[in-house]
Amino acid sequence: MAVIEEANSKLLIQQASSFITQNLIRQQQHYCLQFICHFRILDHIPLPPQSISYADLATKANVAVTSLKAVARMAMTAGFLGETVDGRLSHNPLSGIFVQNEHLRIQLYHMVEQTIPLMAAFTQATELWGETKVPNQTAYNISAKTDLPFFEHLKSNPEISSEFDSYMKSQAVVNTGAKVEHLLHAFDWASLQEGATVVDIGGGSGATAATLATSYNKLRVVIQDLPTPIGNAHAFVKTLPKDVSGRIELQEHDMFKEQAIKGADVYLLRTIIHDWPDDEAVSILRRVVAAMGPHSHLVIMDMVLPTPGTESPDSEAALRQKDLAMIQTFNAKEREMEQWLELIKVVDCRIHVREVRRPEGSQHSVIDVTFRENVTTS
Numbered sequence: 001m002a003v004i005e006e007a008n009s010k011l012l013i014q015q016a017s018s019f020i021t022q023n024l025i026r027q028q029q030h031y032c033l034q035f036i037c038h039f040r041i042l043d044h045i046p047l048p049p050q051s052i053s054y055a056d057l058a059t060k061a062n063v064a065v066t067s068l069k070a071v072a073r074m075a076m077t078a079g080f081l082g083e084t085v086d087g088r089l090s091h092n093p094l095s096g097i098f099v100q101n102e103h104l105r106i107q108l109y110h111m112v113e114q115t116i117p118l119m120a121a122f123t124q125a126t127e128l129w130g131e132t133k134v135p136n137q138t139a140y141n142i143s144a145k146t147d148l149p150f151f152e153h154l155k156s157n158p159e160i161s162s163e164f165d166s167y168m169k170s171q172a173v174v175n176t177g178a179k180v181e182h183l184l185h186a187f188d189w190a191s192l193q194e195g196a197t198v199v200d201i202g203g204g205s206g207a208t209a210a211t212l213a214t215s216y217n218k219l220r221v222v223i224q225d226l227p228t229p230i231g232n233a234h235a236f237v238k239t240l241p242k243d244v245s246g247r248i249e250l251q252e253h254d255m256f257k258e259q260a261i262k263g264a265d266v267y268l269l270r271t272i273i274h275d276w277p278d279d280e281a282v283s284i285l286r287r288v289v290a291a292m293g294p295h296s297h298l299v300i301m302d303m304v305l306p307t308p309g310t311e312s313p314d315s316e317a318a319l320r321q322k323d324l325a326m327i328q329t330f331n332a333k334e335r336e337m338e339q340w341l342e343l344i345k346v347v348d349c350r351i352h353v354r355e356v357r358r359p360e361g362s363q364h365s366v367i368d369v370t371f372r373e374n375v376t377t378s
């Protein structure tokens, strides 16, 4: 018995030690990526079959050649970058795609420059403010060095706001789980009448409106958002074919204020509610409910967090990563089904969750909320 216990404990110690080593490796790999992005090293490396010497690259990037070599070779252990047989640096297919694909490049730089510093500031934020729902007491306030809540910060700085829009747009393109197209399969758009109005509240870049208006030529879509995203969406909508852009309207609108469009067929909130703590989420949803007609749908597309252990660890981790990002950025959260049901109940007892669908491959679910039958809606 004692021998077995000793063997088990040796195994456990080995596992624990390798757990630490693996974590160290992952951290080094990450910080090497940060170094590579910060010094814009990817831009200086030619695509295969060309290559560059470490010395030339070090001069171009203005870094020490020894550091550059150590960093690049560590990144290679993560499958990123390549070296020729004569010891010159080159792209491999993985690193090369970040040079060739703009959306992936935006995602990479956002991860390195925004998301990881945010994660790193979470402990300090908790140390400073403890349990708080105050929107400017977050890890974001530390990592972005601002006293403003996230969206106020964006409002005050068009450059950061445009960067965020580009990030959201590229996220919808490259992250298959976050693709806008999933929305097409999770609500019965075909059942809507000719000329039906969809109000895309917080519609951001306009990618969702474009997808809906392209797929269903009977729909008129109104994008509502803050001034800078609306400005960016204007530029994007202009690039769409006329028969699509002609059915998309843009409106500056603060979703905490009265909803001006009454009785629309669908009020869509795609990845909006997860940005807000419960009190603010309730205010936003009450504004929508006050504008809904008896047959309007409130369509929420957001994550429904799984019960722990019910999905593969990778799939669950991808969702929990988002949950933490919501806490770290907004003091908000992703919600479990029970929390969604409770939230809807608090908003207005006359509405109910009619259906919840999670399309195959989507990280988001679509929650269709309507008035219960036989209720007065004014």
Ligand SMILES: C[S@@+](CC[C@H](N)C(=O)[O-])C[C@H]1O[C@@H](n2cnc3c(N)ncnc32)[C@H](O)[C@@H]1O
Pocket (backbone or CB within 6 Å): 151, 168, 169, 172, 201, 202, 203, 204, 205, 208, 224, 225, 226, 229, 253, 254, 255, 256, 269, 270, 271, 272, 275
């Ligand atoms: C996470 S993005 C989602 C964008 C888009 N719905 C999508 O799925 O890609 C949140 C959006 O909410 C908008 N937003 C934040 N505060 C707002 C407010 N008070 N009124 C209207 N829109 C707001 C932001 O500008 C941003 O476009």
